[in-house]
Amino acid sequence: MASGNGTSPDLRLTSRDMARFVRDGFLRFDGLVPRDLCAAAMDEIESGRHLRDRGQGGAQFRDIWADPGSALGQAFRLPRVAAIIHSLVGPDPRYDHHAAHLTPAHTRKGANLHQDAEYDVRRNHFDIQISFFPEDTPAESGGTLFLPGSQFRRVYESTTRRYQDVLGQVQAVCDAGTMFFWHTNVWHAARSNQTDRDRYMFKLRLNPTVRQQRLWNTADLDDPDTRTDVAKILSQMIPWHGQRHRIEVMNRIRLWRYLAGDPDFDVALWWTRIENTPDIVYRTQLA
Amino acid sequence: MTASPTDLATLRQKLLVLYAANSSPDTEVVAWSLYDGTSDQTYEAAGEAVPPYATVLDAMRDGWRVIKYPDLRPPSPGQEYDLSYLEFEFVLEKLESIDGKR
Numbered sequence: 576m577a578s579g580n581g582t583s584p585d586l587r588l589t590s591r592d593m594a595r596f597v598r599d600g601f602l603r604f605d606g607l608v609p610r611d612l613c614a615a616a617m618d619e620i621e622s623g624r625h626l627r628d629r630g631q632g633g634a635q636f637r638d639i640w641a642d643p644g645s646a647l648g649q650a651f652r653l654p655r656v657a658a659i660i661h662s663l664v665g666p667d668p669r670y671d672h673h674a675a676h677l678t679p680a681h682t683r684k685g686a687n688l689h690q691d692a693e694y695d696v697r698r699n700h701f702d703i704q705i706s707f708f709p710e711d712t713p714a715e716s717g718g719t720l721f722l723p724g725s726q727f728r729r730v731y732e733s734t735t736r737r738y739q740d741v742l743g744q745v746q747a748v749c750d751a752g753t754m755f756f757w758h759t760n761v762w763h764a765a766r767s768n769q770t771d772r773d774r775y776m777f778k779l780r781l782n783p784t785v786r787q788q789r790l791w792n793t794a795d796l797d798d799p800d801t802r803t804d805v806a807k808i809l810s811q812m813i814p815w816h817g818q819r820h821r822i823e824v825m826n827r828i829r830l831w832r833y834l835a836g837d838p839d840f841d842v843a844l845w846w847t848r849i850e851n852t853p854d855i856v857y858r859t860q861l862a
Numbered sequence: 863m864t865a866s867p868t869d870l871a872t873l874r875q876k877l878l879v880l881y882a883a884n885s886s887p888d889t890e891v892v893a894w895s896l897y898d899g900t901s902d903q904t905y906e907a908a909g910e911a912v913p914p915y916a917t918v919l920d921a922m923r924d925g926w927r928v929i930k931y932p933d934l935r936p937p938s939p940g941q942e943y944d945l946s947y948l949e950f951e952f953v954l955e956k957l958e959s960i961d962g963k964r
Contacts, residue, residue, distance in 0.1 A: 685904055686895070728945045737879065738948065739895035740910050815892040817883025817950070825943055 586658035588791040590801050593662065593834065594808040597827050600726030601757035603745075604659065608650045608752035613709045615646035620675045620709065620775055636660075636670040636781055650707065651779065659756055662791035663703045664783040671702060671780035678717055678768040678776075688722065688741075688764040689733040695760065696729075699833040700787060706755040707777040708747060716774045717766030718747030721755065724813040725762035727826040735762055742815045747776075788836045796835065805831070806842045821845070872959040874899040878926055880918050882950040885934055887918035893948055900958045918952045926954035 588596070596602050608616070631639060640648030650656065660668060678684070695702075712718040722744050746766060747755060757763070759780065768774045795801040809827045816823050825845050832840045841847045881893035891913040915921040922928060930953035937944075 683904075728947070730946055735947070737895055738881070738893050740913070741881075741893040741948075742891075742911075742913065814883070814890075815881075815948075817889070817892055818885075819945060819949070822943055822945060826945065829943075 585792045585794070586655045588659060588662035590791065590793065590796050590835075591804050591808065593791050594805040594831070596663070596756075596758070597830050597834070598808055598811060598813075599723040600761040601721055601723070601755050602659070603747075603749075603753065603755050604655075605749060605753045607656055607754045608653065608707070608709070610751055612646055612650055612653075613751040616650050616707075616709045616777070617775070619646050620777060631670060632672050634670045635784075636668045639670045647777070651705070656754065659754075660703070660705075660781065663756060664781050664787065665785040665790050667784055668781040669784050671782050673777070673779045676765065676776045676778055678765055678774045680768060680771050680773050682717075682768045684717065684765050684767045686736050686739045686764070687733065688720070688735045688738050688762050690725070690728070690730050690735065690762050691732070691759055693729055693731050699830060700783065701726075702759045702780055702782050704757050704759050705779045705781070706747065706757065707779070708749050708751065708753045709775060709777060710751050710772075712747055712749050712751075712753075712774065712776075713770070714746065714748045715769045716772065717768045718749065718774070719755070719776055720744055720746045720764045720766055721757065722762040722815075724816060724823060726758040726760040727823060728760075728762065730762075743813060787834060789834070793835075810842050869959065872961045873957045874960050876900060876956045876958060878914070878921060878954045878956075880913070880915065880921060880952045880954065881948040882918055882932075882952060885932060885950050887922065887928070887952060889950075890917060891915060900960050918954070921954055926956055929953050929955050 588602070592602060640651070642648060651660075691704075706719055708718060722741055724743075747753070765776075789796075809831060810824055812820050813823070824842065828840065828842055828846055832838050839847075876899060877895075877897040879895040879897075880891045882889045883892050894913045896914070915924065918928065930951070932950045932952065
């Protein structure tokens with residue numbers, strides 16, 4: 576990935592990007608993987624080559640699909656892709672698992688909104704999942720649906736399936752080569768494939784192996800305009816949060832403090848006022 | 863007018879579940895689900911951007927009857943910053959005859 580040492584562009588996320596990740600729980604990037612590489616990756620997926628080798632959980636990601644001829648290995652090691660991974664889980668993440676999720680043509684999914692892991696009770700640390708769409712994914716093919724701002728909601732896995740539609744939900748409708756990078760606690764669902772073509776979404780889960788602190792391009796972090804924008808992004812209302820907006824913002828601020836290594840960061844005094852428990856006795860009180 | 867036993871036998875329930883942004887039925891709907899006992903079809907979660915009614919009250923004015931009103935629960939000590947399920951769940955019903963529908 577780019578070094579950020581001045582000799583090559585730093586391709587990692589910006590502070591504004593990271594603030595959006597903290598607010599929404601995911602980031603979308605269109606056109607990350609060139610079409611010819613997408614086609615080669617589809618050949619590997621459909622040949623089953625990467626469906627069988629799933630027994631390597633816990634390996635370093637650098638050792639997965641290390642064959643230079645592996646199209647999937649090439650896709651996930653593209654400089655920009657590697658830089659985004661670095662920004663979220665660090666320079667040498669651990670491979671957790673992958674899955675080539677197939678939704679065959681004319682498959683009805685129904686409501687299946689879920690969170691992958693209620694047992695993941697880590698407050699600040701998080702894994703990421705990358706959803707790679709190697710083919711064009713029109714709305715009727717039922718690409719993955721994500722619910723922005725659901726990553727702080729702790730629920731029992733698929734018990735959210737009673738929520739058929741939520742205001743502001745985002746379905747992956749995209750061209751080949753698009754990737755979503757998402758916090759593993761984001762609520763998500765596959766949608767029905769109403770087309771004549773099978774649809775694949777290739778998922779990769781990665782674990783951090785270093786503290787997730789200032790891993791993105793933080794050159795802009797102390798810039799006043801950036802700090803203003805970060806505060807605005809972290810304060811933004813997501814309509815489905817309703818009355819719980821304030822608590823969502825407090826969770827965002829708490830995560831930002833951890834990621835930025837800035838324990839005093841705040842927006843509109845949300846944490847500062849409740850952390851203010853003065854113990855100094857004013858002199859006249861003793862008189 | 864009282865429905866006859868024959869009429870009652872043809873009635874089936876539709877459930878419309880509306881999740882409001884706050885505890886009162888006149889606040890905006892932020893999530894929704896439909897279960898239709900009058901047909902054999904399963905409602906497809908369709909990625910729709912707009913709820914069927916702007917508020918629960920609007921649904922009531924369109925003939926839906928509220929059969930569940932959400933409870934209010936104070937935060938448990940130590941869990942004031944925890945977030946979980948959608949809280950303000952209103953369940954509404956309509957009874958419709960399936961005469962001629964099946």
